[in-house]
């Protein structure tokens with residue numbers, strides 16, 4: 115059930131509290147990840163609520179994702195910010211990896227787009243601003259998120275959006291053309307086309323979200339990555355003046371269009387967050403007040419209801435492994451596979467030492483989002 119009385123700002127957990135799921139009471143499945151579910155849990159000792167992301171080691175191995183899971187866990191330990199979903203700690207047992215995170219009760223933006231289809235201008239601008247603050251923080255720390263989409267933006271009970279899922283996030287490096295994960299529909303053309311990319315990819319996805327909140331559809335729709343790619347390459351998406359909903363500032367359309375520019379060098383945001391925050395659509399917007407969470411959010415989810423699809427949408431059948439997958443895993447114990455071998459018995463780059471880092475607490479310190487893009491620009495992301 116929904117619950118508004120959940121303390122979303124908690125103290126870090128003590129090391130002794132974190133090593134076993136027996137310390138938690140499972141309440142409800144609130145989301146599905148690539149390797150398992152996200153649960154609302156209650157810590158038995160102090161009755162505080164958390165989100166617990168449970169990831170099956172077998173699934174991780176079968177999807178050849180050991181390195182990226184460890185990468186996410188490592189990034190999470192260094193990330194702590196009021197517009198991010200922060201990790202409290204991580205632990206593991208024989209079959210699963212567990213991430214304990216702040217629990218947000220407002221549901222993700224995808225759930226609310228599904229219900230409402232569109233948002234008004236004030237709401238859309240507020241969502242965009244929350245995303246910009248989160249991106250500014252990540253980029254200033256050298257991290258490209260690379261999977262900005264409504265599923266990865268979750269509302270807290272006061273209507274502020276926070277960013278999650280660093281599953282395919284990467285520390286920026288000049289040569290990253292072969293690193294082309296993402297979600298078609300939100301993926302920038304340079305990633306689709308396997309080119310080197312920088313922070314502009316995250317601003318492209320922001321443009322898609324603004325477009326979607328305004329018009330109730332995405333700029334490039336298609337049934338497959340290939341179809342979306344072909345559309346992208348054949349024409350530049352743009353919101354036409356007559357498409358802008360009545361009452362909206364035309365600058366909202368310009369903002370989305372500038373973010374959606376196919377060439378990164380023409381795209382708003384590629385030179386850092388200042389140019390995004392200074393766009394005329396945000397004229398008179400009080401960024402400081404937003405960062406201090408002093409603005410009354412224009413969309414406040416009803417936390418007395420469940421802001422996620424009922425559990426039958428999260429049923430267990432998807433979690434089971436096929437007979438073939440079981441056979442693969444029987445060749446070796448899960449533990450051995452995870453500690454350095456893939457399902458074909460080939461040694462992976464991931465070593466036992468890598469795995470050891472999974473179980474520990476977040477080491478990040480709370481830091482304020484940067485107020486200027488100077489660091490970002492100097493890092494030439």
Ligand SMILES: Nc1ncnc2c1ncn2[C@@H]1O[C@H](COP(=O)(O)OP(=O)(O)OP(=O)(O)O)[C@@H](O)[C@H]1O
Nearest residue numbers: 145146147148149152165216217218222265279281
């Ligand atoms: N801390 C949280 N509080 C509330 N809901 C959450 C939280 N974290 C995740 N969720 C919900 O669970 C869903 C899946 O989580 P997440 O994005 O981490 O999985 P994922 O994208 O598949 O990750 P991965 O690909 O690494 O498995 C989200 O879309 C969101 O609805």
